[in-house]
Each structure stands twice: as C-alpha cells, then as structure tokens.
Amino acid sequence: MSVLQKSGLRPGYPVRTERLLLRPLTVSDVDALFAYRSRPDVCRYVPFEPMTREVLHERLASSWANTDLTDEGQALTLGIEVAGTGRLVGDVVLFWHSREHGGGEIGYVVNPDFSGDGYATEAARALLQLGFDDLGLHRIVARIDERNEPSAKVARRLGMRQEARLVRNELFKGEWSTELDFAMLDEEWPAYRTPR
Numbered sequence: 001m002s003v004l005q006k007s008g009l010r011p012g013y014p015v016r017t018e019r020l021l022l023r024p025l026t027v028s029d030v031d032a033l034f035a036y037r038s039r040p041d042v043c044r045y046v047p048f049e050p051m052t053r054e055v056l057h058e059r060l061a062s063s064w065a066n067t068d069l070t071d072e073g074q075a076l077t078l079g080i081e082v083a084g085t086g087r088l089v090g091d092v093v094l095f096w097h098s099r100e101h102g103g104g105e106i107g108y109v110v111n112p113d114f115s116g117d118g119y120a121t122e123a124a125r126a127l128l129q130l131g132f133d134d135l136g137l138h139r140i141v142a143r144i145d146e147r148n149e150p151s152a153k154v155a156r157r158l159g160m161r162q163e164a165r166l167v168r169n170e171l172f173k174g175e176w177s178t179e180l181d182f183a184m185l186d187e188e189w190p191a192y193r194t195p196r
C-alpha cells in the first residue's frame with residue numbers, strides 16, 4: 001500500500017529544468033499571459049474562456065498567488081519561462097486532489113508562438129517530479145478531450161498510460177466531449193524521470 005508521506009509542497013523557486021524556469025506568475029506577466037490566454041484556439045479544450053486583462057489580474061491576485069500546496073483541494077499554477085531568453089511561454093498547474101489517496105492532476109498551456117519545441121513536455125515532467133518526489137503523490141492524472149491531440153501527445157511523451165476513454169462524457173462548451181484519461185503511478189515514475 002502506498003501512503004502519502006509528505007505534508008505539503010513548498011518548492012524553491014525557480015524550479016529549474018534543462019531549458020526552463022518554472023516560477024510563480026506576477027503582475028509583470030500580464031502581457032505575456034494575455035498573448036495566449038486571450039486566444040479562442042488556445043482555450044478550445046480547456047476549462048476556461050478567453051481571458052481579459054481584468055480576469056488575468058483577478059487570477060494573479062487570487063488562485064495564482066498560491067506558491068505552495070499545504071492541503072488537498074489546492075492547485076499550484078506556475079509560469080514557464082525560457083531560461084535563455086526570459087520569455088514567459090506558458091503555464092502549468094498541479095492539482096492536489098486527495099491527501100488520503102495521494103491523488104493529483106496536471107494541466108499545461110503553451111503560447112502557440114512557442115509550441116513545437118517540447119516546452120510543455122519539459123515543464124509537465126517537472127510537475128510530475130514535484131508531485132511524486134516532493135509532495136509524495138501516489139497517482140497523477142491528465143484528463144484530455146480526445147480532439148486535443150497535441151495534449152494527448154504530451155501525456156504519452158511523459159510516459160503516462162491511457163486508462164480510459166469516456167465517450168461523450170461531458171457537455172463541454174456546447175458540445176459533447178469524449179475524455180481520454182491518462183495516469184502515472186509513483187512506482188512508474190522513476191522510469192520516466194529523465195527524457196527518453
């Protein structure tokens with residue numbers, strides 16, 4: 001039986017990967033966030049609508065101001081900055097769903113101007129590391145609309161297993177969404193900790 005050992009997640013920032021810095025978002029990121037989070041194509045398969053600058057400021061002052069995870073039910077959103085240029089190219093989120101079951105979930109968004117370079121995969125791998133190695137999660141999932149092939153490719157590239165295909169599961173933005181559920185367990189993570 002896997003037991004959650006850790007009591008919370010308090011990363012030291014920035015969280016460094018080979019090419020990226022993951023760090024809390026700040027008011028100075030509004031223009032970079034607006035560049036992609038205001039786009040309907042970026043928001044097509046995510047559970048938020050295109051954002052105005054006002055909404056971005058509101059998020060920065062509330063849920064995105066969280067820099068650690070102290071209990072289940074919380075989420076940690078981090079900006080993806082390219083270390084070499086200082087550009088904010090996207091953001092990632094780690095949800096802590098259950099303390100008892102050691103359950104978490106990841107999500108990722110990358111500005112289309114910077115897609116195709118593996119930034120989402122590299123940032124999401126760092127989130128898996130925070131979730132498994134630092135928070136002590138047992139199982140991390142990604143829930144993806146079947147039509148969102150670029151997102152499913154990220155999950156597969158990370159080594160997550162597709163466990164379920166929930167046919168026309170949710171009425172999402174006015175259409176039925178077929179949901180693909182991907183997961184990774186703590187005992188599977190060591191094999192995928194570094195890129196293959």
Ligand SMILES: CC(C)(COP(=O)(O)OP(=O)(O)OC[C@H]1O[C@@H](n2cnc3c(N)ncnc32)[C@H](O)[C@@H]1OP(=O)(O)O)[C@@H](O)C(=O)NCCC(=O)NCCS
Nearest residue numbers: 042045108109110115116117118119120121143144150151
């Ligand atoms: C989902 C999303 C983040 C994927 O972005 P992406 O740029 O395709 O993903 P990555 O940044 O990991 O880049 C992967 C691509 O870069 C290529 N690549 C180049 N260098 C790479 C590297 N060093 N490592 C990994 N991949 C690399 C890969 O081959 C892949 O290209 P391919 O799709 O043609 O095979 C992006 O489409 C997005 O933000 N969509 C809108 C928001 C969204 O739907 N989020 C998911 C919600 S579930």
